[in-house]
Every structure is written in C-alpha cells, then in structure tokens.
Amino acid sequence: MTVVSPVRPAVGPNDPGRVVVVGAGMVAHRVVEQMLARGEAAAWEITVLGDEPYLPYDRVHLSEFFDGRDADALAMGPSVWDDARVTLRTGDAVASIDRDAQEILTRAGVRVPYDNLVLATGSWAWTPRTTGIELPGVVSYRTLDDVTALRDWISAREQQLGRPLRGAVVGGGVLGLEAASALQRLGAHATVVEFADRLMSVQLDEGGGETLRVRIADMGVDVRLGTGATRLVAAPDGAVGLLVLSDGSTLDVDVVVFSTGIRPRDRLARESGLAIGERGGVVVGPTCRTSDPLVWAVGEVASYEGVCAGLVAPGNAQADVVVDQLLGGTSEYAPAPEGTKLKGVLHDGVPVEAASFGDVNALTPGALEVTFADPVAKTYKKLVVSDDARTLLGGVFVGDAALYSSLRPMLGRNLGADPSAFLAPEGGAAVPSADLPDDVVVCSCANVTAGTVRGAVTEHGCTSVADVKKCTKAGTVCGSCVPLLTKLVNTQLEASGVEVSHAMCEHFAMTRAELFALVRAEGLRTFTEVVAAHGTGRGCVVCKPVVASILSSLGVGHVLDRANAPLQDTNDHALANMQKDGTYSVIPRIPGGEITPEKLAVIADVAREYGLYTRITGAQRIGMFGARLEQLPQIWKRLVDAGMESGQAYGKSLRAVKSCVGQSWCRFGVQDSVGMGVQLELRYRGLRAPHKFKVGVSGCARECAEARGKDVGVIATERGWNVYVGGNGGFTPRHAELLAEDLDDGMLLRVIDRFLAYYIRSADRLQRTAPWVADYPGGIVELRKVLVDDTLGICADLEASIAEHVEGYEDEWAATLADPARLARFASFVNAPDTPDPDLAYTPERGQVRPARPGEASDPNPVIARTIAVRPSDVELEDAL
C-alpha cells in the first residue's frame, strides 16, 4: 500500500493542513483554484482523487466532444496541477473513508491521511429500472466515457447496418435535448420521449414548452410527449432494437440515450456514517461542513436544506465557502436564484435558444405575467412581475433568449420600465446593463458581481473581455452571461479611455457599419455569401437580422424570398405588425394623409367583412386591427387592387411622413407641406434601415406636424425649408437638431437623401437616428460638415444610393401576392391552413371589437362579437336616466 501524503504537523488557524478532495470534477477543480488564489501564504497540501482517467474536465461543455474537443481540450485550467502543493491522482476510485483514522482508502489500495476531507463526488446519471437497459446501444450522457461510447457505437453500428441509425433519447430536459442534437450531429435520426406534457418541463411554462417543441420538431427531431420508456427489446443480433413506450406505442431504435435525471454519489458518505438527506446527498449546513466537522461536501453531492444542486454555480459557491472556512474565514453558503439556458442544441448550425429564471409559472401571490408570443417567428417571451408590475420575479424566453442575460441579474429588483416594453418586437425599453448596481450577480456560475467586473478593469488592469474572464472567471462556465459581461466591460473600458472591440457577435468580428461596407463593395447577395466571406459559423439571432436588413437596404431581393425569409425579424415574416392577441394590423400607405372616397370605401368594406377594429393612427393613416395570418393575403389583395400599397408599418424602414395642412388651406402656411410630405413619402417608402424612421413636415414654424419629434423633420420658412435630424419620441424623447436652413425643394431632397443613406451605412444594429446623431463624433456640427459641405466627398455616392432605391422600389405586398411561394407562408397552422386560432376571443367596445379579457362575453368571430349585447355599465345607466 502507498501513502501519498506525508504525515505533517498539527493544523492551526488559517492552516487547513492536509486537505483531501474526493472526486476530481468541476467543483473539485474550483476548490483547488481558490486555494491557490487565496491561500498563498498558508502552509497546506491538497490531494485530489478522481476515478475518471482524465484531468478534471468541463462537463458543462461535454457535447463539444462531438465538435472535436477531446479530454485534453476539455480539461479545466490544467496549470493548477503543476503547483507543488497540489497532488492529483486519477483513475482510482476512493473505496472508503476511515473517519477515526482520518484517512481514505482507494480501490488500488492507496491510503491518504487528511486533516480536512472535502467530498466532491458529484452525481451519477439515474436511469429508470427499464427492462433491457443493459442492451448494447443503450447509453447515458454524463461522462467523457459515455460520449465516447455513444460516438463509437453509432459509427460501428451504422457500418454494420449500412444505413443511418434510428435514435431515441429518453428525457426531454436540457440534457436530453443536448443529447438529441448530438445524435443528429452523429448522423442518427432522433426521437425525444418525455413523460411530462412539455419539453424542459422543470424550466419552462406551457407556452414556452410548446414553442420549444415546435423549434425542436423543426430540427427534424420527433418529439413524443406524455409518454415514457417501459421496455427495451433486443434486435435479433442482441443489440437494442425496439423501445416500448407507456402509451403502448413502439419505436424502432438502434441507439438509446437515457437522460432521466441525476442522483448524488453519496455511497462513501453513507457507508462512513455521515448524515444523508432524505432525498440523498450529504447533509451540509451553511458552512458546507457535514455531520463530521472535519468533513465537508460541495457540488452535486452536497444536500443543503434537502436540495442537491444540479448546476455548477451552487457547487462553485460552496467551494468558495469551504476554501474560505479552511483558511480561517467565516463566509457561509446561501443559495442564489438559478437560471437555466439551453445550450448545445443546434438547428442547421444555429443554436436553438430557450432560457428561464425565477418564478416561471407565476406562483407568487399576485404575480402578473406579461407575454409576447409570435407563432410565425416561433418565439415566446414572458416576464413575471410583482402585482404592481415593478419587481421582476421571473422570465421565460424561447426562440430568442437575448434578454435572458440582461434580465436575469435583475431578478428581485425594480425593472425601471413597463415590462411589456422589454418584450415588444422592437425592444422599446433599454435593457438594464451598463448601469447595473455593483452587487448584482452577473455570472451566477462563477458568482461574479457587476462590481467585481468593473473592478477587474479599474483595479486589475484588464483591457478586454477575455482578460476579465480570466481574472474573474465570469462567463467561463455556461457562457450565458457573456453578452451582458461584454457590455459591462466595454462600458467600463470606454469610461477608462480604452478602445474596445465592437464585434457584432461571435460570428462577425466587425461592426454593422463595417459589414455594410463590405457587403456593398463586394456585391454579396445572400447570408451564406456574407458569412462565407466575412464571418464564421452559421449565424445567430443577432447577426442574421442585421444581414437581412443590410441586404434589404441594398435592395437585394424580397424579404420573403427563400434565402432571405429565415433571416427576418418577427413582423417582417408576416409583412404586418403583430398585436397582443397574435393577430395582425393592416395599414396601407396613405401619403400625406390624403385618401379618396373610393379607397375609403374599400377600407370600410374590408373592415366590415373581416370584423377588423379600425382607427386613424398617429401617423395619419387608417389602421385595421385583428387580421389573422391566413387572412392577410385576401385583405391585401383587395387593397392592392384598389390602388393601395403596403404602409410598411411593420418594417425597420420608413413608417410615414406626417404633415400639416400647410399653405394650401392654413392661413399661416408658407410652403406646401402636404405636397412635400407626399413627395418624401413616395421617395423613401420601402427604404430599409437599421431601425424604423419617421418624417414630419410642418408648413410653418408653428410646427403642427411635430416634425422635430421625428427622425427627419422639415419645417417651412419664408425662403424654403429647414431640415432637422435625430428626433425621437418613445422612451427617450429627443428634439431633432438643425442640419440645414432655407433649402429649396431640390436641395432639401438631396440633404435628406444624404442623411438617410449615411445613417443606413454607418449606424449600429437597431440604432435609431437619435442615438446615432448624438453619438456621431463631433455631433451635429460635424455631421453638417459631412452632409451639407461634403467635407468627406461622399455626398454624390450617398445620393446615388437613394436614387437606386427610388428606381428599384416595388410594393412588398403586391410582389407577395404575385408569388405563390411567398403566399404559402401565410397559414396559421401548417397542417390545417384554413383553421383559425381557437384561442382568439373578441368582445364589443364602442361599436367595434377588441380582444376579450377573461370572463367577458366574447366570440372568436369578430363579426359576430360586434353584435354581442353587453349590460350597460353603471355610468351609462346613470347617463341614460
């Protein structure tokens, strides 16, 4: 027998002596890392014993094994094992603990004495006692050996059978979905079998689960909900061949992955008489001590208040507590709220996004749910807030989880804006980021606060996100906080005068403006061409809409064409603006607010026939609300036939030009503001930009068209027109600033052409003109030099690109109606195209209809709903008397 650690003198304050860690996994690594970081001066020795034959590896990124990351590449910070005070022994399981003798015994017969023992044995992958579980081709998904076995089995069996394999994953949680994606990557077909009624049933609510099911099905994965595996039957050659489900159905299978949960590996602790939790796990208190003061437990094997963690963040927090305690500190473990983000699930190389945190089912008394679901874009977002709609209690995001990283740290805090504003397709409210309080935990996996991130820049001299990651460990585990981390670091760097990278996302290492210039210069025409020339990977929810918008601004194809359609934002998918009940608005263009009686009659007919709620919009148009997806083409056909066209109330493009009545009718008017409004609207209609933009034209300085609240404001003067730019309403109102004065009609158009073309080329993604003008180096003064005095010599080119746009304009709806492939997208239910959504319900209001609230008299057909008799309100009764 060998003794690896020499006997050493007594243990004193701040001197943990011989620390032995059983289990060489993620949390054990954290213990060692923290000891090295914190206990520099202390005299201690640490021995880590693991049964797996590898250096401790990053289990969270286990699926990347299929992308070629082997044991070495997955190894976690291996430099810690070089320290003379650290001994790592792998490939030898600890067989028993002798607490009286204060030593452990390994299977190979090695005895290791300890002064302090830390149990970090993690979990094992639990599988139900299904008959046939031992058949060849049935695997778990927990260790490097598991994924190696899966890869080897698939490749050997595929060769043997001479066809792609049929795979099943039992368990539709986050790991099961990761495993299904891995099966696909290995060339097998995957079916996910889940006992609950939805995928990720622990983390998602019903709506989120359903949206995720649709997205997973889109990957080509079959999803079987509400049923479980009861039996596995062997094929004639003895390998797994059939999976029998609890609903009586069967699946032909060649490979089965079980991902049905985990159980703490507490056998050693049990056998040595330590207290064990009711549901397993080694009982620990806030100091992470077990029932023996010399034995500690951390990570998935530790049971704190009856719960064993299933994520790495609590384990890391416990490791920090134990190290602090061992070094004489007093810190204690307090579980932090957890969030979960799906990862490693790819559809055509693009991650399928699903994430949640907090009270996802709104179980807190009085909790309110604010939901935005888009069945066309297949996204679902929900915020759960307190009864006064101020405090964030939870969030669910499927299809687009960009908000997860920014909002999760706000859990339990004041949101600072109307919750619905965060969820609107155009993301109205600024998501809290750079101004987060110092105590907010940004990275929950590594327990790093906003203050620590800022301190890494200001006190530790970090000059990049990579530096901050290295210094604080933030963003190094699951990676879901990286977008927020990046914003925080960049803001702090900028405040410190350091130049920062503005890479658009992980796929494009340049800004939107730089990419725009490249796409334009090289005449690229599809996302595939753009990513091949200037990016990596297959894109994400950040870069795809940006490329779509750039291509649209450059007039490349219709937004619903085959290559462009999958890139588009929510509203562009339907060429309509989605409303709160999932129906759409129909808003034809009405230049200058002028409309003939004939067109009005068509609008009236359509609204009456389809039961659409109708009103004059703030932009002097007529909006019809409540059209179902499948009704949009029929409605638009009627409007287009009557000479109307898309008002593009949905696109990131010109919305409308608002004008006052002007010189023609008004006593004060000094120019024809309506005529100019019409001219501008017809010139810039359909012009796609980084964000929507609006224009206003007033016939005199009285400003009845509120032009200075618009992106481009035109105000008549005695000598011509003044043009103002960068105005905005909404959350951060801003008055437009004067760009040029007393322009004649021709020069006015040229200056606006230049401004819009320059903005489209150089703004950041989703940046409206107001922040673009505000952020322009030198502000409006410099902008004036470029756009009026042409100091950069680019004005002719800017004007030419608008001329090209005017030349190439076509009405998006007319072009859609002329193309059956584009029209095919307008079905609410793919397998029942004529079936309306049964969840719609309308109630009458002021002679029209609106979506009904729970308990109100309603009808799914808005035409019928208009005629429902409702009891007059008390006020109406009083008035009538």
Ligand SMILES: Cc1cc2nc3c(=O)[nH]c(=O)nc-3n(C[C@H](O)[C@H](O)[C@H](O)COP(=O)(O)OP(=O)(O)OC[C@H]3O[C@@H](n4cnc5c(N)ncnc54)[C@H](O)[C@@H]3O)c2cc1C
């Ligand atoms: C595919 C996959 C994806 C995941 N994704 C995420 C994620 O996105 N986010 C997240 O937070 N978590 C994720 N997890 C969970 C995360 O990996 C665990 O929470 C974390 O690894 C727990 O760390 P641990 O040290 O407690 O246990 P482990 O990392 O499991 O380490 C325990 C080690 O102890 C060894 N051991 C056990 N008994 C003995 C013994 N008697 N003698 C010697 N050695 C022993 C085990 O073999 C193992 O190597 C994922 C897990 C998997 C499998």
Ligand code: SF4
């Ligand atoms: S802005 Fe001037 S011209 Fe236009 S309506 Fe008002 S007062 Fe009349």
